[in-house]
Amino acid sequence: MDWERILTLVAGELFAPTTAAYALAAIGLNIHFGLTGLLNFGQAGFMLLGAYGFAVSTIAGYPIWLAVLVAVACSVIFALILGIPTLKLRGDYLAIVTIAAAEIVRIVGRSTALTDVTGASSGLRGDSYKATFQALSPLGDGSTALGPFSYSNSSSNSWWLRIVGWLLVALACVLVWRLLRSPWGRVLKGIREDEDAVRSLGKNVYSYKMQALVLGGVIGSIAGIIYVLPRAVQPDSMGRPMTFWVWTILLLGGAATVFGPVIGSMVFWAVLMLIKTVMREVVPSTVLRAEQIEQFGWIIVGVTLMLLVIFRPQGMLGDKKELAINVR
């Protein structure tokens, strides 16, 4: 077995753009669930909307800052639409509505009626919207090797994207860290623990929940942009499974912590890569086909999610006493 190649692949996952994108999405979800206790099962919908908003407006000829602004605006509107009917109701209504709304985004995006805009189920090619982001890169053309890792400087799955992606993750971590200690963050945590108590103190719970939903959704939409920059916008690859991986990442790392989502994302993708590459080496292809190994990896993720929630709901970094996940 070629351990050097396997370990290089696994270590590469630790700082891959996809890992950064999932970490960002999990940070957004952390604001929803970890801080406020909102059950958002539509994080992939925010990501897909962000991706569409960015890609479609770039293809329409907008500069990059405007395209990002469009993506953010899409997610703000989406959060408002989701929040207005559900934030006054019990928690699991929000779960059902968010998962349904994310599906609506995907179904409408992949519909043949919108082929001109979204490319229907085959999606939008990466080349059609990457140019503005790559033009910002100060690294120039060519590729650079750093130890065993060799990536291109600016195009697609590049060093430039890694730098920007992880800078955004760091910024989001600082934001969450400040929020956790701000009066605003304390109100959110109060809502998570006992909504009625906060209401009796004269706080507008509905408005606070809405602010949290919008903020987490905006971070989710930026995660969506990072996610699609090295690949294509493909509605079917950003469906419910994506939301569930984000949840697994958050619960693995530890909800209501600053670094939980980041650690969770790194461990999730590195371990998944380790399992898959080792199985590809060990198991002959006559026993398991390549896609079966892929599916086996996801089965392990599903089982992990179940076991985590039952036996260690606080995850790797969390504090069991702080986080009492339950429906109010």
Added chain:
Amino acid sequence: MRRATSMDRSPLTRATVLAALAAMLGLVLATVGPGGTAAAQTVACAPDSGTACITGTLRTSAGQPAVGVALEVAGPGGEQQVTSGPDGRWSLPVTEAGQYTVTLDEATLPAGETLRDPANNPRTVTVSLGGVAAALFPLGTPTGPAAPSGGATGDGDAPPPATGGEPGLDNTVPGTASGGGVNWDRVAQQASAGLVFGTLLALASVGLSLIFGTTGLSNFAHGEQVSLGGILAYVFTQLVGLPLLVSGAIAVALAAASGYLQDAAIWGPLRKRRVGMTQQLIVTIGLAVTLQYVFQFFFGAGSLRIVRSNPETVALGPILITQQSLISLGIAAAALGGVSYFLVATRVGRATRAVSDNPALAAASGIGVDGIVRMVWTIGAGLAGLGGVLMGLYLNATAWNMGSTLLLLMFAAVTLGGLGTAFGALAGSIVIGLVVELSNLVIPSDMRYAGALVILILVLLFRPQGILGRAERVG
């Protein structure tokens, strides 16, 4: 705070439900009058003000004309047969506008040829007088719906080849069509399709609602119980080779057993540990993910056809419906009637509703709550399995993601009817079925599930307790 079923609360409600059941049975028992059969014609067809043509050209995967392939066209103008000519062309004149179902007899295809998209046979075309409607059947290797792998593998630049899609979302169901104008015949056709779809959906959602009512759990893995039923039916008909009725019965029995085992192995112990409802909800999601990939692992990501023969259609007035759908409708109505009788008229059924109303009080008055919950899981999973078998037949194929696609429609139905009320789920499902199929008249068919989900959001906005729910439990 417990939610309550309101089954006994309003006699009006029960009357409505019984009326709906009676209407469904009536449709089943209605006369089965086949349309007049016209003589087979192979003359070339020219459209004029009184006739229209349905035509097509069949080419093999190598591009050669496919000669002598038999096709059958059924619709308002009667039934006609045609075979493709030496140039692979076929055409048929019809003298009445409307929807025609074109069925290609796969046995008559040239040796080694298959349909590229078996789910697209039979296909429906809309014909207007003076026009030509094309019904194309591409030949080649079948391309089943590929899985949205959902992962972050392959950081490729180009989008992967267009993936297929989801059962029921991308395949048109026989007897339904999209696009075109709105006329009464089409409305009737879509409404009947909606009624069938809604009734089959109700089988799945009643179980979801009962489980929510008795345990308070929103079971996101209920869709996989539906997939399980469909896949088991596929296993026993196609892999074991049993007749459909027997394998369907085995599938339902095994699905019910899976519900019993699931409660014994997972949910019962979790209730004992007093694991919170949100945690249990996330566990159901983990279970759903696990089961989806287990199905994919063993049966692949393509679609699985439970039966290979093509269903025969019958005409009821302006409505075209397959015999299979009529029989499914009958079975579903009987099963739902049985469950209703059980809940309303038997002692155990009353105990179930008592647990649903208030488990603590039910336990205090001597009802074995755990036993009732176990039974509800068994019945719910069995009904979902039956729904999966029938839905797999109705949609022409089942697949690993059939249930998860339907899950949100079930939730929409259950929420619309009032979470936790069994009869609400039934009424909600029929409304959702009608909405899904009727919305086909005005929006593209691959968006039709989105319409039902929009209703879900609107219901929560204006009447969060649903049609039959009680207002006070919300909030």
